[in-house]
Amino acid sequence: MKLNDLPTNNAWTLARRAERMNPSVIREILKVTEKPGIISLAGGLPSPKTFPVSAFAEASAAVLANDGPAALQYAASEGFAPLRQAIADFLPWNVDPDQILITTGSQQALDLIAKVLIDESSRVLVETPTYLGALQAFTPMEPTVVAVASDDEGVLIDDLKAKVGTGADKARFLYVLPNFQNPTGRTMSDARRAELVKAAAELNLPLVEDNPYGDLWFDNPPPAPLTARNPEGCIYMGSFSKVLAPGLRLGYIVAPKAVYPKLLQAKQAADLHTPGYNQRLVAEVMKGGFLDRHVPTIRALYKQQCEAMLAALDKEMQGLGVHWNRPDGGMFLWVRLPEGMSAIELLPKAVERNVAFVPGAAFYADNADQRTLRLSFVTSTVEQIATGIAALAAAIREHKG
Amino acid sequence: MKLNDLPTNNAWTLARRAERMNPSVIREILKVTEKPGIISLAGGLPSPKTFPVSAFAEASAAVLANDGPAALQYAASEGFAPLRQAIADFLPWNVDPDQILITTGSQQALDLIAKVLIDESSRVLVETPTYLGALQAFTPMEPTVVAVASDDEGVLIDDLKAKVGTGADKARFLYVLPNFQNPTGRTMSDARRAELVKAAAELNLPLVEDNPYGDLWFDNPPPAPLTARNPEGCIYMGSFSKVLAPGLRLGYIVAPKAVYPKLLQAKQAADLHTPGYNQRLVAEVMKGGFLDRHVPTIRALYKQQCEAMLAALDKEMQGLGVHWNRPDGGMFLWVRLPEGMSAIELLPKAVERNVAFVPGAAFYADNADQRTLRLSFVTSTVEQIATGIAALAAAIREHKG
Structure with missing residues (x-):
């Protein structure tokens, strides 16, 4: 049989979600x-x-010399235990390392959250404007994205209440980026954070808090994260892309027990685990207060x-x-x-x-x-x-x- | 406001697909x-x-010394161009590097293929038995998985014809692992491959060919891949996990033009790109015929x-x-x-x-x-x-x- 004898293959039927990508x-x-x-x-x-190129060069040599075969082997989907501990120690509220899931960049965190929380046509709330990458990550799960009006201090609570929906159309979550937001650079004030956490708890509305830039403050650290104010009602997303290097693709989720097991299963199905070598590199670089x-x-x-x-x-x-x-x-x-x-x-x-x-x-x-x-x-x-x-x-x- | 004053948050509504995970x-x-x-x-x-721990140690030092900032920066979603070229050169049929998409392990390739090709209830065909990780990756997109009977030489063509379906229930693809299959270790014979490629083309049925083990032959290389026999009708998946190291999470897709752009958009949304440092490490290790x-x-x-x-x-x-x-x-x-x-x-x-x-x-x-x-x-x-x-x-x- 020659290739040219084969019928032309027009067989590729794309999924409906692919049209929206x-x-x-x-x-x-x-x-x-x-x-x-x-x-x-x-x-x-x-x-x-x-x-920090030279710090990574030293860490690469150390990890491969001390722990080479383990760094290059398959690993736990949850992530490298010492890195999860280091993240828990680094975060400004009381976090159990068992709540931390290491992700292949923050973008993967958005993908996993979308898979676990969004059905077709589910209402999902975002800020006005919002991070484009989040919209891209949510789109394949075919949500109905609804924008909540925002001013210089962040989302407007009255508009949030108007947009949250009821019954089957109740929003699955509000996605919010409170610190030095992408794209606007704005920061949610302490008062607005308190109002938002209170309103969300009253509305039984989960918050998905994205914080890739929070450490990049100029004169004063931003107010405490939303998640620190109500850990059971929030998923928190962090990243090493802005404080170390984006090319390693290392982010993490802090999730309450109500959703962690499903995020973990989605992670297993998505890429088994984030590269163990990269996780060890960052854990090694973080030693001794490097950050x-x-x-x-x-x-x-x-x-x-x-x-x-x-x-x-x-x-x-x-x-x-x-x-x-x-x-x-x-x-x-x-x-x-x-x-x-x-x-x-x-x-x-x-x-x-x-x-x-x-x-x-x-x-x-x-x-x-x-x-x-x-x-x-x-x-x-x-x-x-x-x-x-x-x-x-x-x-x-x-x-x- | 104190945390204890907040109403208990039972707000987490999981997506329907999460129940199937x-x-x-x-x-x-x-x-x-x-x-x-x-x-x-x-x-x-x-x-x-x-x-090859020492080869990775040398490659890590070389990549960071020669190309450190670029290796640590955000990068193209398609993958690192020299690695895509090296893969195209390595594969035993004529592959354009532009058809290659670098993935975070083969598992991610399965996730992207599922997103782009599977709608809820879409029929998807697999071997009997089949790779468990593929079932896990397909599950979140809620397909109807149908097993095609197989003997020691692979899937049975008559049963494939009986199971392919028609109209809206026509199978989106057959997932097949022809070389030293996980779990059975069996290899599809050359004659069965020829029959399968011919039948799939006649049925207008895409093939998804997974080949993580093909290089691990004992005495003789396995017969040519299915994709080599009909590149426009197949998606091919390869991996560095078994020939170099799984902990780097490096796999790749070879896809025809009919689906490549959508796989790329799904990749952007899933994790932006596979770690550039890891891609450079493998490209560096592969230099000079290391494999x-x-x-x-x-x-x-x-x-x-x-x-x-x-x-x-x-x-x-x-x-x-x-x-x-x-x-x-x-x-x-x-x-x-x-x-x-x-x-x-x-x-x-x-x-x-x-x-x-x-x-x-x-x-x-x-x-x-x-x-x-x-x-x-x-x-x-x-x-x-x-x-x-x-x-x-x-x-x-x-x-x-």
């Missing part, structure tokens, strides 16, 4: 903006200057770059009717263009002037505000930020006509 | 058999003697251990009415107990005598053969195998009464 808007934008010499304020890539010495250097760098961006905005955007916020930490700030302008239409003009950003529309579950855009201050240098913001101002000036 | 039967059995001094013929753990020198040492070890197990079975099982096969490679062989015996009932008696196995019933989608069990010959030494098989024979003799 889309390429990441951000990754597509990043492709457009990959031209030589462009200053990208678009991506959410941590500064490679902050990666306490390392993370302040990231904070100082990002604060300096954020201040450079704010100074450039103050200088370059004068009289243009552009507004922006002043984040207390993290990687992003949020810009609103004047009435009638569209960030999506602005983007090609900005790229012509060698600067890129992400239009804010990508981050809305519904009713996108076309005037918004996200700027990252972590990947570019202070000099590039100054040049990039000047170019952006020029593009806005031209676009206004 | 179960802990891995094998992992539960392994827990039972984790007693000191037990000889485990149960697990599918590659021999740690085969892990051509390394894999023959694994083949020789496993062949020796398989022969030890066969010799012990020949010696110890005489007159017990026990049957087993003689694998041409891989990690497992398949045993059938005499009429009226149950492998599940035998297990505790075997564990009392310090030997463990996996009852075969776990590997059937339906109509489990209770007399079957799986033995692994890769984790234990030749001496342990001899002792373990003698203990197993004693348990069978006692169980027969």
